[in-house]
Amino acid sequence: MPRLKLPSTLFPEPPPPPDDRTDVLVLGGGMAGLCAAIAARRAGARVILAEQAPRWRRGGNARHARNIRVPHDAPTALSPGRYPEAVLRQDLERVSGGTGDPILIDVLANHAGDLPAWLAQQGVLFQSPDDGVLPWSRKTVFLLGGGTAMMNALYDTAERLGVHVLYEAEGVALDLNGAARLRHRGRVFDVDSRATILATGGYQANRAWLRETWGRSAEGLVVRGTPFARGILMRALIEQGAQESGEPGGGHLVAVDARSPEADGGIVTRIDGLHLGLAVNQAGRRFFDEGEDTGSTRYGTWGRQVAGCAGQRAFVILDARGKAALLPLPVFPPLEAPSLPALAQVLGLDPETLVDTVTGYNRALTEGHGTRWRRLNPPRTPPAACIEVPPFHALPFAPGITFTGHGLYVDERARVLRRDGFSCPTLYAAGMTMGPALLGSGYVSGVSLTLAAVFGRIAGWEAASHVRVF
Numbered sequence: 135m136p137r138l139k140l141p142s143t144l145f146p147e148p149p150p151p152p153d154d155r156t157d158v159l160v161l162g163g164g165m166a167g168l169c170a171a172i173a174a175r176r177a178g179a180r181v182i183l184a185e186q187a188p189r190w191r192r193g194g195n196a197r198h199a200r201n202i203r204v205p206h207d208a209p210t211a212l213s214p215g216r217y218p219e220a221v222l223r224q225d226l227e228r229v230s231g232g233t234g235d236p237i238l239i240d241v242l243a244n245h246a247g248d249l250p251a252w253l254a255q256q257g258v259l260f261q262s263p264d265d266g267v268l269p270w271s272r273k274t275v276f277l278l279g280g281g282t283a284m285m286n287a288l289y290d291t292a293e294r295l296g297v298h299v300l301y302e303a304e305g306v307a308l309d310l311n312g313a314a315r316l317r318h319r320g321r322v323f324d325v326d327s328r329a330t331i332l333a334t335g336g337y338q339a340n341r342a343w344l345r346e347t348w349g350r351s352a353e354g355l356v357v358r359g360t361p362f363a364r365g366i367l368m369r370a371l372i373e374q375g376a377q378e379s380g381e382p383g384g385g386h387l388v389a390v391d392a393r394s395p396e397a398d399g400g401i402v403t404r405i406d407g408l409h410l411g412l413a414v415n416q417a418g419r420r421f422f423d424e425g426e427d428t429g430s431t432r433y434g435t436w437g438r439q440v441a442g443c444a445g446q447r448a449f450v451i452l453d454a455r456g457k458a459a460l461l462p463l464p465v466f467p468p469l470e471a472p473s474l475p476a477l478a479q480v481l482g483l484d485p486e487t488l489v490d491t492v493t494g495y496n497r498a499l500t501e502g503h504g505t506r507w508r509r510l511n512p513p514r515t516p517p518a519a520c521i522e523v524p525p526f527h528a529l530p531f532a533p534g535i536t537f538t539g540h541g542l543y544v545d546e547r548a549r550v551l552r553r554d555g556f557s558c559p560t561l562y563a564a565g566m567t568m569g570p571a572l573l574g575s576g577y578v579s580g581v582s583l584t585l586a587a588v589f590g591r592i593a594g595w596e597a598a599s600h601v602r603v604f
């Protein structure tokens with residue numbers, strides 16, 4: 135009697151979805167891309183997400199992030215105090231210097247309040263302020279495990295929901311109808327999609343493009359995050375007639391240790407403590423008031439200043455007391471020497487000039503009181519201490535670029551706008567690809583993730599509406 139032949143598994147795996155046909159194609163797998171892909175998939179669309187990075191490097195800049203700006207009218211489990219939407223709007227208008235689009239700012243403020251709940255639904259964990267380990271923050275919520283944990287959770291959810299993720303898949307061409315071409319592990323092919331979402335971030339890792347406005351200074355920039363932010367597709371759209379936002383040459387810069395890797399050094403490479411010593415350029419001379427900005431904007435101030443120095447490199451000079459006061463401890467140890475001339479030699483500076491700079495600085499501090507330090511050139515805002523107790527130390531620093539302040543313009547439904555004023559019906563943009571439309575070149579902490587999540591979700595919902603069956 136013939137035996138009944140059973141299949142090797144009772145429920146065989148369905149064949150993988152095709153790489154070249156889908157409802158919604160998402161280009162870029164950072165915060166904006168993941169929020170877009172999940173939103174579109176949950177709304178019923180078949181989704182392909184093409185990410186240029188290999189799996190181990192997935193997540194874009196959000197891997198390095200730690201907090202998200204969220205408005206709330208009353209204290210929540212994640213944020214003390216109140217941060218009304220109206221104040222968030224004002225903050226954005228202020229940092230953009232009045233250039234932020236008021237309608238898009240409204241969209242962001244109106245859609246940001248429920249982000250913690252929505253992200254939690256996608257598996258993201260937040261840190262409770264009651265743990266006592268966080269800086270007090272009324273305006274932002276902190277991620278448990280940081281940005282990498284968040285991106286891993288979002289990828290897990292996307293894949294569990296059935297988003298077809300292609301790693302090492304670079305978008306190499308895109309038009310204003312959303313027609314895209316991918317290069318995936320050596321194979322180049324067009325993707326047939328009903329709608330496409332561009333979420334490839336800025337172009338801070340594209341030195342050739344930066345050189346057009348920055349000149350040779352572009353060579354000295356350190357890329358703080360993903361090395362894949364080259365903006366190839368954004369540029370292609372601008373050349374085809376997409377409307378631009380922000381300014382070429384704009385961007386968010388901070389001071390980072392000059393020994394940082396070329397890209398992906400993350401938040402730990404940021405240099406602080408400039409107010410504890412004095413900063414000299416490669417000629418051994420001071421070039422900015424070390425005490426002028428000690429607020430939360432100080433990182434950005436020094437990023438811009440060092441970008442203007444020859445060779446885009448400078449040094450913080452500290453004595454033993456200044457070094458002892460450094461907090462947080464720098465990830466790269468300060469360079470050390472027993473005397474100032476010896477330190478100059480370690481740094482490749484002219485010893486006489488460095489000694490002259492420090493001596494003149496110390497003399498001004500000793501002879502003057504408070505505001506009289508303004509006679510120094512550049513002046514020095516108090517408090518300040520003489521650089522006199524050996525051993526002497528130095529931290530070399532460079533401009534680190536977080537993202538560019540130049541991108542695309544979108545309408546309130548995240549559709550890419552053309553220069554003739556029309557919206558592209560099947561092409562959307564989200565995240566730092568369009569962030570400059572709200573922020574210009576300005577920034578407030580945590581708003582970048584908010585912007586990526588808000589416009590990513592909107593783009594995902596809108597793109598999915600092209601395939602929804604009612």
Ligand SMILES: Cc1cc2nc3c(=O)[nH]c(=O)nc-3n(C[C@H](O)[C@H](O)[C@H](O)COP(=O)(O)OP(=O)(O)OC[C@H]3O[C@@H](n4cnc5c(N)ncnc54)[C@H](O)[C@@H]3O)c2cc1C
Nearest residue numbers: 162164165166186194195200201305335359565566580583
């Ligand atoms: C060190 C550091 C710390 C930060 N901390 C914070 C913080 O605490 N809070 C906050 O709000 N923001 C923070 N930011 C900024 C924030 O992380 C980013 O602005 C935000 O995550 C941008 O998301 P995005 O998806 O628009 O772009 P990106 O993160 O740049 O992601 C774009 C993705 O697209 C991929 N890609 C690029 N080109 C292509 C292509 N042609 N084809 C396919 N894929 C492509 C990239 O590989 C990348 O994965 C920080 C940034 C850095 C660098």
